[in-house]
Amino acid sequence: MFRFVLFLALTCGGAAVKAQEQPTFHYVVSFPKPAMHQYHVELRTNGWNRDTLQLKMPAWMPGYYQLMNYANNVLGITAQDEKGQNIPIAKTDDNSWVLSGIRQKAIILNYDVKTDRQFVANSYVDSTHAYLIPGNTFLYVDGFLHLPVSVEVEPYPGWPNIVTGLDNVDREPDKYFARDFDILYDCPFLIGNLESLRSFKVRGVEHRFIGYAMGDFDRQDFMDKLAKVVAVGVDIIGDIPYRQYTFIGIGPGRGGIEHLNNTTVSFDGSNLRTAAGMNQTLNFLAHEYFHHYNVKRIRPMELGPFNYDAGSPTNLLWVSEGLTVYYEYLIVKRAGLVDEAGLFADFAQNIRAVENNPGRHFQSLVQASYSTWKDGPFGTQGDAVGKTISYYDKGPVVGMLLDFAIRNATRNEKSLDDVMRFLYRYYYQQQQRGFTDAEFRQACETIAGAPLTELFEYVHTTKELDYDTYLGYAGLKLDIRERQGKKEVEISRLPQPDSLQTAILKSWLGD
Structure with a gap:
């Protein structure tokens, strides 16, 4: 059994409630039909001093800034009281259900969750394992996000291990x-x-x-490198x-999602067999690891408490995501796992993406950040191609220029x-x-x-980036040449x- 301890929490959300109303929540997760890509959830809750209750399934998960409509995966929801009598339950909108006649009753909800996509922001179950996104799994009661929760897992036979960021209850396995x-x-x-x-x-x-x-790879070498990254x-x-x-x-x-004391990452160790694959994987893991600082703790105001119902738009994903790309490189x-040429190539890749995207003339970094809920993190596809940018590309480039400007000043x-x-x-730490x-x-x-007026014009407008000035602060230059209608770039x-x-260059490189 694997377990580890969660230390610090996000600021809790939810409306204030009457002091005497302190309901309890206990969930039981089981897997009666894993081969059918489904799992079962039971919620036992009581202590409600009201007649009706609104339950919701989150529409998204923090760390992946897209509406996921998790409620669409809920099947066959029913409600009973402690005597086995049915309690009326009705779906009122895309992600909400209302229970009626529940005052001072112990309520037992049962529902199944279907899974049909293997992705880091979706739950997925098959005959060999389960990956559960809590926002894809556990209903909440509107206005009561601040209350404590217990979860019990009943693994399918042959599934001996569980890993999660939650604390065990009294060291009992599976609770x-x-x-x-x-x-x-x-x-x-x-x-x-x-x-x-x-x-x-x-x-x-x-x-x-x-x-x-996890596949076949040199486990000791990989963990030695990961230790240096951390x-x-x-x-x-x-x-x-x-x-x-x-x-x-x-x-x-595909993908990774950051959390306070862990990260969930798509991982295939066979990718580590080449130098390029190792560098790509270490960049990816450095990115997800550094997120526990930058976005989980160093965060824009809008990213906590979260609006699980409709999303939490912010202008600052270019900081939370773009600067995390900057720091992954x-x-x-600085860990000594890539040379100077490799570092320059990483940044050149982002500059190339920026310079070959006509969207840089139409959308700023703050607009790309705020619009990710409709555009996606890499810009809109289809008819709007060429009108949007990715904060994953321009964010780290502006981060590099900003860093050089501060060092020079x-x-x-x-x-x-x-x-x-x-x-x-x-x-x-101080203001929390x-x-x-x-x-x-x-x-x-x-x-x-x-x-830093010009630097923040690069953030708020579509002004072209002055690479020569800012790279020059670190004794660097950017060579740009056209080939078959596309720009190719090289930092030297x-x-x-x-x-x-x-x-400046020596300290920036960590030499």
Whole structure:
């Protein structure tokens, strides 16, 4: 049995309720028909001092900024009281059900959840394992997200292992506890015949990699490299806010989702057999790991408490996602796992994507961030192709220019690292809240000791990026050439940098 401890929570949400009304929630998850890609959920709840109750299934999950319509997967929902009498239940909209006549009754809900897509933001069950997204699984009562929750898992025979971010209840296997629904929804479950790789410690804190169907690869070499990635990530912020961290490999596929003390990632170890595959995988894992700082704790104001019903749009996904891409490259380089040429190639790939996308003339970074709910994180497809951008591409490029601007303004005394540390310490640790657009800019300009007007024009407008000036601060240059109607780009060193340029480049590379 694998388990680990959740330490810090998101700020809880939900409306204030009467002090005397403290209902309880207990869920039981079972797998009577896994080969049919379904699982069963029972909810036992009581203590309601009201006649009607509205239950909802989240429409999305934090970390994946698209409406997922999880309620469409709910089948055959029924409700009874403790005497087995049916309680009227009716679906009132796309993700809501109303129960009537429930005052002072113990309520037992039963429903099945169908799964038909293997993806990191969807639950998926088959005859060999289960990957459960809590937002795809557990109904909540509107206005009561702040209440504690218990979950019991009844694994299918032959599924000996469970990994999740939730605490065990009194060390009992298969029984878990969350202090509120925000924590519950932050902790996916992976259940089956799982493999645990050799763990490592960073600053005395254990880090694990536990997964399903991980494939054939050099496990020791991989974990040695991953330990270096985590150590560098921790060094950037200077604090570890969890008691244990676990990388959860859900099997081959696409995507990763960050959580407070874990990340769920699609993982196939056979990709590690080539240098390019290893670099891509380490970048990916560095990205998901650094997210536990940047977005889970260093977060825009809108991303917590969450609106599970309709989404939580923000202008700042270019910070939460784009700057995390920026740091994934730097972390792997500073860990000594890629050389200078490899780092330059990573950034050149993003610049190439920006420069070959005509959408840069139509949509700014803040617009791309806010519009991800309809455009998608990589821009709109179909008729709107060429009118949108991806904050995954332009975000890290602007992050690089911003970092160089801060380093140049402070004669290499400060950097974007200092901005991230300030946001973590002031807004997360001291204020215990997110930051606004204006507060992010103020933090950058305060650290720089100078206005960064042009940099934030790159964020809020479609102004073309001045690569020569900002790369030049680090003694770098960008070569752009046309080939068959597309721009090809290459980052290289200037032939005769001055002492400040040399110092900035050296510290940025981590040399």
